[in-house]
Each structure stands twice: as C-alpha cells, then as structure tokens.
Amino acid sequence: MTAHLGLDATVPTTPLATRLAELVRLLPGRLTDPVLGGVVVVASATGVRVASSDHERGFQADLDGLVGSEGSVLVPARPLAETLRSLAEPEVRLVVEGSRLAVRAGRARFALPMMDLAAHPGLAPSPPHRLSVPSAALRGPLAVVAAAASRDDALPVFTGVRLSVEDGVLALLASDRFRLAKAEIPLPGPAEDAADLDVLVPAALLAELSRQLPRSGEVDLRADTDRFALSWEGTLVTTALLATPFPNSDRLFPSDVDCVLRADADELTAAVRRAATFGGGRGLLTLVAEDGGVRVLGSDPTIGESEETVKADVAGNRISRTYQARHLVDALRGFTGRVVELRVPAHERRGSVLTADPGDDGVAVTHLVAPTRPPSPRG
C-alpha cells in the first residue's frame, strides 16, 4: 500500500454508510492495537475501496465513486461509520485536507485524523475461488448452523462451522457437544475446484455474515489451507481457519428411531417458547408423544406448570423426552413455515433428530438435540 496522498473522491452516501456499518461490526471488540480500529480508504481509477483487518479477519468493499485524486488513507473506522450513518445528503466527498480526511456533505464538514497507514497490516490476499452458491440458499442455513456452535473458546473445534463438499453438495456442520446442526446445499453446477473443500471457519463470523449476505445473487466461497473467504457484490470477507480437524459426527445420528412426530414448526415453536417461561432453573421442557399430538410440558418450583398440546402426526411408540428449551428453540428456527419432523431414538440418552423435507432449493437442514435428565417430579 502506498502512503496517503491527496485522496479526493465523491461517493453515494447510502452504500458507503452500509458497507462501513458492516465493516465496523466485524472489527474486534477489544483492540490490542489502535491501528486495527482503522479503516483503509483507497481511491483509485476503479473507484473507492474501504477495508479493515485485524490479522485474523479482513473486510473489503468496493464502491462506485467519482475519483478526482487517487490516494490511500487510514482513519478511525467507528467515527467515520457513525458520521456517515446519519447523513441525509445523497453524496459525500472524501478529501484529504492537511492531516485530516475530510468528509464533506452539503454544509457539513467532518475531519478525521489520519493514522499511520504503514503500521496497518493490510488485507491478506484473497484465497482462490472454490465454488459459488445462491445467496438465498446459503443465508438461512448459515445462520441456523452457526447458532449451534459453542461460544466457549476453551474448545476451539466447537466454535467453528465445518464447510465441506461431497457429491455435489455443500455441507455445513456445527456442534457445541449438546446439539449438532447440519445443512446440505446442493450445488447448482459441477464444482471441480471445490472437490476437496473441507474447512473449519469461526462460527461467530459466519453468524454475522449470514445477516450481511444479500437476499439474491451469488456468493463465492474461497479457501486455501490457511484462509477462508466469502465474497459477493464487491464485498470480500476473509478469515483465518480454525486449525483443528472436526470429529466425525455421522455415528451420532441414531439409526434406531422409535417414534416420529410431524408438526407445524411455527406452532411447535410458539408452544415451546411459552413453556420456556416454566422451564425452571435448568430451562428444561418435556415433549410427550400422544395420539394426534405432542404435549409440551414445563415445570418450575416457583412459577408453576405449563402444558400445551400441539397437533402432530405421531408414528411409533408414545415416548417422552426432556430437552433444554433453548436448544429446541434454536433448532426449530431452521424450519420456519414448514412441517418439522422429530425422530426420537429408543435409547433414552441418544439425541433426537429434527428435520424436514428439503425446500424448493433442495436445501436440507438437520438438527440433533441431546436429551437431558427430566426435572424432579412435580410437587
């Protein structure tokens, strides 16, 4: 990167403000080095780029702009994003004035001190393209699977989402040891470049990106042995991989299903949420299979008891299982507006599977939820 020169560019306000807001959400919460809280602004013949990096993660977005003078500067990212966020003017001019990057809009001028661009790590080069998927098919499953990962850094492997390709299907997989979420996204075409893709990517980043991904268009997945990236519409987000190999999880899925329930996912979710108030200190609730319905039971020593029956098709044995209420709520999020199928194994300690018929886009989501010991009998 060159030293900052007399950068001067005019950019539409809204896309710049949106990209900067996204960039800021990917900055680390605590800065080990203030320079990592900066945004690199580059004006060149091709337009304007904003970029950030904290060694682990990188963000860059390219924007159309009218460039009067090329140059690169580093300025504090949060105040720039905050200033842009509330500007009503349709365009802003970014221009170096003395030791400041000035943001000029109408009769307003905001001047941000320039930081030492040479001290910034810059953006790691993008890893090579491996495959492309429709953004609409990736967003939902990415959010659901990433939510099943652990937030506890003590066991890094469980803080990641495994992304792998097999037989023309992109599989997303995450677990925090108490539940496991899996999504399978059929690839639209042949993906030779992706044949051996198998990476473990930090789940927290993917959860945030699932919100930033567009509702339509394509997303590119990029990876090499050290890094992973998603790119779409001029935006590129890179991250270091988690090094740990993900344990094989296929054996966790039960083969001896004893009871199968099929219910409207939204109705079941609403009932589970209501029962969660009565989940007690451990936040537990119990599902009981009955003729034509599933009974959702909660019990709390001070708040009282709840019981509610949700219409369901029930096949097999009439079983009863207790789960963490929040595990069920998280798992059911993957099936909004659909019929969800709950498969309960005969063995009391083995996980139950939530799944549904694949959607029109062929995407299949499966959730494995571990049961827990039922609460002590009602008083």
Next chain:
Amino acid sequence: MTAHLGLDATVPTTPLATRLAELVRLLPGRLTDPVLGGVVVVASATGVRVASSDHERGFQADLDGLVGSEGSVLVPARPLAETLRSLAEPEVRLVVEGSRLAVRAGRARFALPMMDLAAHPGLAPSPPHRLSVPSAALRGPLAVVAAAASRDDALPVFTGVRLSVEDGVLALLASDRFRLAKAEIPLPGPAEDAADLDVLVPAALLAELSRQLPRSGEVDLRADTDRFALSWEGTLVTTALLATPFPNSDRLFPSDVDCVLRADADELTAAVRRAATFGGGRGLLTLVAEDGGVRVLGSDPTIGESEETVKADVAGNRISRTYQARHLVDALRGFTGRVVELRVPAHERRGSVLTADPGDDGVAVTHLVAPTRPPSPRG
C-alpha cells in the same frame, strides 16, 4: 380484599396481555418482598381487575370479562405477563384449580401458584379527581419534561416533576440543575378542583406513563396531600408524592436576551447528533450564530473535528456558546417538526432558552440549558 375463592373468568387476550405488560413495567426492579412481585386478579360482577402495589406505586386496570365465579387471587406477575404475551388465542380463561390459578387457552394450560393474598399491601385508595386534560396534549410534554429530571436519588427534589395549576394552565416543570424543562398545557374548561394543585411526582414513573397513555381521549389527574394518580380508560396508576418543595425557578430564565436564533428543529437535531460523535470526552459541542445560519462545532482529540451549518434566522449579536450535546438533543426532542427558537443571554454563564410558538392545542414547551466552558482550543 377477600381471600381467594374459586375465581373463574374469561377475558379477551390482547387487552389483558397489554395491561399486564404495563403493570410489570411499573413493578420495582429489586423486590424487597416477593409478594410485591405479585399481581392481584379480582373477578367480580363488574368484570376483571388486575392490580399491583409496592407501597410507593400502585397500578390497577379494569377489563371486560365473562365472570363465571367471583374471587380474588395473588400470583407472580412476570410469568403471567410473559405467558399472556405470546398467546395467539383470542380469549383466555383464568380459573382457580387447587392451589393454582390456571390460564387456559385452546389446548394449553398454564398453572401459576397462588401467593398469600393477605400479605399483599393492596392498592391505596385513589386520591380525589382534580382535573382532566386531553391525553394527546399531555403525552409529549410529560415525556420531554420528565427526561430533564435527574436520575440521582441523592437529591430527591431533582428526581421529580412539579405539576401545578395557575390561571387555567397546567404547568409541568423538572430540572437536574444543569437544564430545566417546562411545559404549559391550557386547561379546556374551568378547574375549580385543581386551583391549588402543586405536587412533586417521581419523574421516572411519569416517563414510563408518558409511553402508556393513550393517543386520544382524556386523562384524569388526581391528588391529595400524600398521593398523586393518573387514570384513563379503566387504568389507574397511583404514586406517593416526593415531599420536598420545588425551588422557585422563574429567576433562572434570562431577561437580557442577546441573540435569538430560529431554525428547523429537525435539521438542528440531526446536525447536533452528528456533531455529538465529535463531542470529546465531555460530550460538548459549540453553537455559533452567523448571518443566516447556526454553525454546529464538535472537536475530539482523537476522533477529529466536525462543523456543519444549519439554516437559521439570526437576530441580535453573533454569539458562541458551548453545551452538553445530550442536553441539546433532549431539549430539541420537545420541538420535533417545529421551528425552534434559541434565546441566548448576554451573560456567558446564564442558561439559554429553547422554545417554540405554542402548538394548535396551545401547549407551550420551554427548555433552559446551561452552557459550559468551551473545550480547549483545537490542536
């Protein structure tokens, strides 16, 4: 209040859920006695009443309902509100079953343990009616004035809103010593009962009530020497008064205005908010009167400088004053969609006045904001 008997009543879900949510927001944050976290449910020939009280504050709301069996019970308020909040059924049945109050809706049953009704303080009797005002005229000014009060309990007088009646006008007044807000609401008719009204009411409660008041209809103000109450549409909220007399504040309003600015309040608010990012550690910004505009200046040692000019009519001297950014933002909230007038006195230490022509309803809002020492000169 009688002991709980076999209460049985059917009530429309939405109004019951709304009133319970309001009731819960008025409960104390920390409960000295668990019984104060309860809601009294009374079913009688006239319908269903829900009520709470913590000795200081009381809430009661009357609802239409089909009463099968009269009775009174005390149950935990938060879980009841939480359960009602998410129910889709249009009606719920509240019925005593054993030691529980059951909430039955469709195929769901929620059972809350009954608490000792005899241990509950009950609701203090409502103080007598003093005057009525249109709710639409009270809501906004109440929110704006209550926001100017202090949150610091060490000086109780500044945690209150003074409500007084003089010459057919209801005046609301609050100050945290650094700013003072005043609203004057003309009374629609003669108010003999209100002639000597002069009470100091906890501002935090009034801020919450300004959100609960309906957008139309009348609100009744009730008061005696110890208590104050607002009532509307079957809801009554009572509170103990703050005992301290409010200091006379008329002398604080400057008589020697040196400069008068008139600007669009929304444009000025937006500029002040943007400049607030550059307010520095003390959150200060400076207004400078110029020909045809007011310049809004911010300066922060690390974030940079901002300057923005908002169109304004300027009369008198071209002055410059520095304020707490959040005081200006709070004060400007009272003038949304209007032209705000800023009157700056010649004396540098005296407060500036923000005001506007009274609205169609005759309501006049005035804000006094103390200036502060300007930040050290720009680097």
